[in-house]
Amino acid sequence: MSDQPNLQSRTERDSMGEREIPADAYYGIQTLRAMENFPISGIKPLPTYVDACVLIKKATAIANAELGCIPQDIGDAIVRAADEILEGSLRDQFVVDVYQAGAGTSHHMNVNEVLANRALELLGDKKGNYQRVSPNDAVNYGQSTNDVIPTAIRIGSLLALQRHLYPAMADAIAICDRKASEFHDVVKSGRTHMQDAVPVRLGESFRAWAQILTEHVIRVEAAAKELTILGIGGSATGTGLNTHPQYRDRVVNVLSGLIRIPLRPALHLMAAMQSMGPFVNMSGALRNLAQDCVKISHDLRLMDSGPNTGLKEIQLPPVQPGSSIMPGKYNPVMAEMTSMVCFQVMGYDSAIALAAQAGQLELNVMMPLIAYNLIHSIEILGNTIQALSDRCLPDITAKRDRCEAYAESSLALVTALNPHIGYLDAAAVAKESLETGKSLRQIVLDRGLMNEEELSRVLDLQKMSARPGTI
Structure with a gap:
């Protein structure tokens, strides 16, 4: 038997024993166990959620080093590793399925291990030498899954709103306002109960949509305010065990600067860790927005129906062929896609509500489901509205003669x-x-x-x- 070291793997040890880890892997033994335990969906953590977790680890490393809780050189190395990940490195190392151990411990340890091993390399050491940089004792100093994960859901949701939903909503509102002016003089038949009603302006239909979306932005922003209140520092049960007295305020201040959004510590850490209420509230605002987006997308499809046997009051821009058998056919695909995504968001909302009420005593163990569903809802809804704004709304034209004929008749x-x-x-x-x-x-x-x-x-x-x- 050869005494040569195995260059293809390294040995890591946890409380359950030893395992061989691929030598080039930055994750560690706890991540490996989670990969083996949860081969469920193949869905890996959302990049925005990874960003949120890494930003928290960067903020805690800065705070703990400043407070003397971890050595300054260790803190600096963790921060450098975090910055590399935030810039796009090592993204393939976050590998735990979204359906995993309760509360998110598996994903949390995945993040801790990747940061620890990259920090070790930056310090000139070898991956796996956790006596120098420990995933638990250094990267996770003063933290618990139980306060990090609900904080990460908040930060991830806020990032997703800034990156995806708010810009898309602004574009859609602006385009609807422009179309309202363009179609101001186009009179069409109103319809109630799908029957003839008194005439309306086509432009006012678009202006109404702009107002509806504006009001939804207000609702989402109101829900987002709750997400800026953080329970970080509560540690395992909200008591702040094993944290420096100044740690909580310091971390929140640093994190606020990193994401450029005003944040503040929760008045009661135990409450912030136990209640999923802010996430249910945000999900409800998204569901509310989604149902109106379905209404708008259905109206677009109805008004574009035809070309010869439907209403055909407007022309949606054809963006791709619509049939594998009928030549010359096009379909309102952007509006169809919008409805499908909105239905998914509504489904996610139901799952979030069920998961939120499933917590017991000091912890809700369903947080991984809430994290994925909420952040994904924000992102796909924002991306959908943006796609509708880019590929459909600006190029809608009015069939003026058709509109007038219906109005007159x-x-x-x-x-x-x-x-x-x-x-x-x-x-x-x-x-x-x-x-x-x-x-x-x-x-x-x-x-x-x-x-x-x-x-x-x-x-x-x-x-x-x-x-x-x-x-």
């Missing part, structure tokens, strides 16, 4: 006649029009209910469809 125009000829006569006019196909105008004139000048003034589509105060 709507039986609901009779509503404007009520004050002038009375409800019963107006109903009789509508009935005759439906039975004979004659226009409302012709029937009113034939019956001598109004003269042509009065009728033209009352049935002025531009005035009828104007928003109050605009004419």
